[in-house]
Amino acid sequence: MTQRPIRLGILCGGGPAPGINSVICAATIEALNSGWQVLGIHDGFSHLMRGELGHVRNLTLDDVSRIHNLGGSVLFTSRANPTKNPEDLQRTVDSLRQLEIDALLSIGGDDTGYSAAVVANAAAGKLRVAHVPKTIDNDLPLPGDVPTFGYQTARHVGAEQVGNLMTDALTTKRWFFVVAMGRQAGHLAQGIGKSSGATITVIPEDFPAGAPIHLDHLVDILETAIYKRIAHGRPFGVAVLAEGLSLRFPPDELDRAMPHAERDDHGHVRLSEVHLHRLLTDIVRKRLADRGHKVTIVAKNIGYELRSAPPIPFDIEYTRDLGYGAIDYLRGLLRSDSPVEVGAMVTIQRGELVPLRFGTFNDPATGRPMVRTVNPASEAYRVAREYQIRLERDDLADEGKLAPIAAAAGMSNDEFRQHYGYLVERDAFQPRN
Numbered sequence: 255m256t257q258r259p260i261r262l263g264i265l266c267g268g269g270p271a272p273g274i275n276s277v278i279c280a281a282t283i284e285a286l287n288s289g290w291q292v293l294g295i296h297d298g299f300s301h302l303m304r305g306e307l308g309h310v311r312n313l314t315l316d317d318v319s320r321i322h323n324l325g326g327s328v329l330f331t332s333r334a335n336p337t338k339n340p341e342d343l344q345r346t347v348d349s350l351r352q353l354e355i356d357a358l359l360s361i362g363g364d365d366t367g368y369s370a371a372v373v374a375n376a377a378a379g380k381l382r383v384a385h386v387p388k389t390i391d392n393d394l395p396l397p398g399d400v401p402t403f404g405y406q407t408a409r410h411v412g413a414e415q416v417g418n419l420m421t422d423a424l425t426t427k428r429w430f431f432v433v434a435m436g437r438q439a440g441h442l443a444q445g446i447g448k449s450s451g452a453t454i455t456v457i458p459e460d461f462p463a464g465a466p467i468h469l470d471h472l473v474d475i476l477e478t479a480i481y482k483r484i485a486h487g488r489p490f491g492v493a494v495l496a497e498g499l500s501l502r503f504p505p506d507e508l509d510r511a512m513p514h515a516e517r518d519d520h521g522h523v524r525l526s527e528v529h530l531h532r533l534l535t536d537i538v539r540k541r542l543a544d545r546g547h548k549v550t551i552v553a554k555n556i557g558y559e560l561r562s563a564p565p566i567p568f569d570i571e572y573t574r575d576l577g578y579g580a581i582d583y584l585r586g587l588l589r590s591d592s593p594v595e596v597g598a599m600v601t602i603q604r605g606e607l608v609p610l611r612f613g614t615f616n617d618p619a620t621g622r623p624m625v626r627t628v629n630p631a632s633e634a635y636r637v638a639r640e641y642q643i644r645l646e647r648d649d650l651a652d653e654g655k656l657a658p659i660a661a662a663a664g665m666s667n668d669e670f671r672q673h674y675g676y677l678v679e680r681d682a683f684q685p686r687n
Contacts, residue, residue, distance in 0.1 A: 258291075258354075259289050259290050259291045260288075260289075260290045260356045260357060260588065261290070261291045261292075261353070261354050261355050261356050261357075262281075262290050262291070262292050262293065262356070262357045262358070262359060262581075262584070263293045263294075263310075263350065263353065263355040263357070263358045263359070264278055264281060264282070264292065264293070264294055264313070264358075265294075265295040265296075265299065265302075265329060265358070265361070266278075266298055266327045266329050266330070266360075266361045266362060266366075267299065267331060267333065267334075267360065267361070267362035267363070267366030267369065268298075268331060268333060268362040268363040268366050268389070269331070269333075269363075269389075270325070270326055270327060270331060270561045270562045271388040271389060271402075271404030271408075271561055272325055272390075272403075272404045272407035272408065272560075272561070272562075272563050272564065272565035272566070272569050273388065273404050273565040273569040273573035274327040274331075274361055274388060275318075275322060275323075275325075275326070275327060276322040276323070276565060276570050276573035276574055276577065277359075277386050277388075277403070277573045277576055277577040277580070278313075278318060278321065278327070278329065278361070279318040279319070279321050279322040279574075279577065280573065280574040280575075280576070280577025281359055281578070281580050281581050282313045282317070282318045282577075283315065283318065283319075284577065284578050284581040284582070285581050286314075286315060288581065288585060291312070292312065292313040293311070293312060293353065293355065294311050294313045294317075294329045295309065295310050295329065296309040296310070296330050297309060297329075297331070297332045297334070298330075298331055298332035298333070298334050298362075298366070299332070299334045299336045299346055299369060299373075300332040300334035301349075302336065302345070302346045302349040302350065303342040303343075303345050304345065305345045306349075307352060307353060310353060322565075322570055322574065323564055323565065323570060325563050325564045325565070326562050327361075333365070335365065335369055336372075336373060337368065337369050337372045337373075343372065343373065344376070346373055346376075347373060347376050347381075350373070350377065351377070355381065356381070356382065356588065357381070357383070357384070357584045357587075357588060358373070358374070358381060358382070358383045358597075359383075359384050359385075359580050359581075359584070360384075360386070361385075361386045361388055362387075362388060363391075363394065364387075364389075364393075364394055364622065364623040364625075366385070367394075367599055367612075367623060368622055368623060370383045370597065370612075371383070371385070371596075371597060374596040374597045374612065375596060375612075377596075379596065382584055382587045382597055383596060383597030383598075383612075384580040384581075384583050384584050384597060384598065384600050384609075385599045385600065385612075386403070386573075386577070386580055386600050387403070387600075387601070388402055388403050388404050389402045389404060389405070390402075390405050390407075390408035390435060390560055390561050391435060391436045391438065391439060391441060391442055392405040392439070392441035392442060392445075393436070393438050393439035393441060393626050393627065394599075394623060394625075394626060395615045395623055395624040395626050396601055396603075396626065397601075397603060398629070398632075400601060400602070400603055401572075403573045403576060404561065404569060405441065405442065406568045406569050407560075407563055407564075407565045407566045407568070408435075408442055408560035408561060408563070409442060409446055409449060410566050411559065411560050412434060412442065412445075412446035412450075412556055412560050413445075413446050413449035414450075415556055416432060416450035416452055416492055416494060416556075417450045417451070419432065419492050419554070420450060420451065420452065420453075420491075420492050423490040423491055423492055424490055426490070426550070427489055427490045427550075428549070428550035428551065428552060429480065429490060429493065429549060429551045429552070430491075430492045430493070430551070430552045430553075430554055431493050431495065431531050431534055431535050431538075431551055431552070431553050431554065432452075432492060432493065432494050432495065432531065432554045432555075432556060433494075433531040433555045433556070433557075434446055434495070434496060434497065434556055434557065434560075435497055435557040435561070436496040436498050437497060437498045437501060438458075438498055438501075438625045438627070439457075439458070439459070439496075439498065439625060439627040439628060440455075440457020440458055440459050440460075440496040440498065440627070440628045441626075441628055442496070442560075443455055443456075443457050443494050443495060443496035443497075444457050444628055444638050446494055446556075447638065447642075448637070448638045448641070450492075451641070452492045452493065452494045452642075453479065453491030453493060453642070453643050454475075454476070454479045454491070454494070454642045454643055454644055455493070455494040456472065456475060456476070456493065456494075456495050456499065457496040457498075457499070457628060458496060458498050458499055458501075458502060458627075459627055459629075459630050459635070460630070460681075461502070462680075462682075463627075465502075466502055466503070466504045467499055467502040467503060468503075468504065468507065469503055469507045469508070469511055469537075470507075471677075471680075472534065473534065473537050473541065474674060474677055475645075475677060476493055476534065476538050477538055477541055477542070477663075478644070478645040478659075478663075478674055478677060479491070479493065479642075479643050479644055480547075480549065481659050481663045482643055482644075482645060482649070482659050484547070484662040485658035485659045485661070485662045486658075489549070495530060495531070495534070497557075499530060500528045500530045508528060511533060511537065512533065529553075529555070531553035531555050532553045534553075535551045535552070539551050545663055546664060572602065575602045575607075576600055576601075576602060579600050579602060580600045582607060583598060583600055583607065583609050595611055596612065597611075597612050598611045598612060599612070599615065630683070635683075645659075645674060645678060646678060647678045649678075650670075650671050650675060650678060653667060656670065656671070
């Protein structure tokens, strides 16, 4: 009897990221070259967990040969989570078994990786999984110098857009408040702000870890940056903000700031209602008007434009390595038939394939993959801060520096120190002399 070829399933979860199609392309070609059959599974886990087998198609060389430079995903994607209840998980395992899938390549962020690991374990040794980590947020637990694929393209496109806004701000003498994606970490916002030369960038890591971020604190940072620019005769600029800042606002502060917003079952503002760019624009504009400044502030949100952009050459090359590496890893795993190792997250470090076995990169407290945040003690963070316009200790210590800034705020030097001095006292960042 002729043995059937190994059957590989490929699916994508979470939001889009530049380079998904390049992973699909490279993995499919290498699997076909190895004599495998490749099945593209549409819409992530969503159909599998309902026991629907009709949303799967064979992938051929002609299907994938030129998709590596396209944005989006030819297999589409979804955030469906098969681990939320036992019935969905079992249906997912049963669906993969009925499709005779021997190996699964999942492409996604931490949620998709977690789901893939749970499915692999639930399959009781009948399934091997390689997970390729993607997110433009760059917050998965890879070594510090290893980006998640898609981040470089998102930063590149975002920096181009913010650079254009910087030119517009200078030309029209206005401000732009730009919110960039990054729910748990500020990598993308900092990368965009740093690359584009934005006036100021504010990320969650600017504040003490684990502590709430008060809305007034954030507003004061932006307001004083604007006063400082006015004092320097440059009443314009661009502020880049990480969307994750709003996740750390105390609920009662959002309730007061957004009295008419939709509420959850506990009476608090739904986070989906917090359009940070608009909220901060409204508050800061009113603050400035109360002090006699009519400043035009334009609210912008960049995210969907970045995550679905065609990948730049860096991400195409990187994802080709990842796609090949995923098949190479699965090939070795299937050959060894290890009863212990059912799958891993595939990484490329110093040009070499380094699989991180499922479970080895999880947070012991939550069981979920750890989050990589911006390191405020790093040189990269220090450089980012050095080139921003913010209120600094020297501004308050030098009467000559402080006078025009305080005047822009309509205050005396002492009044300004009393009102805003806490900003520099709580700021751990110290520029080098």
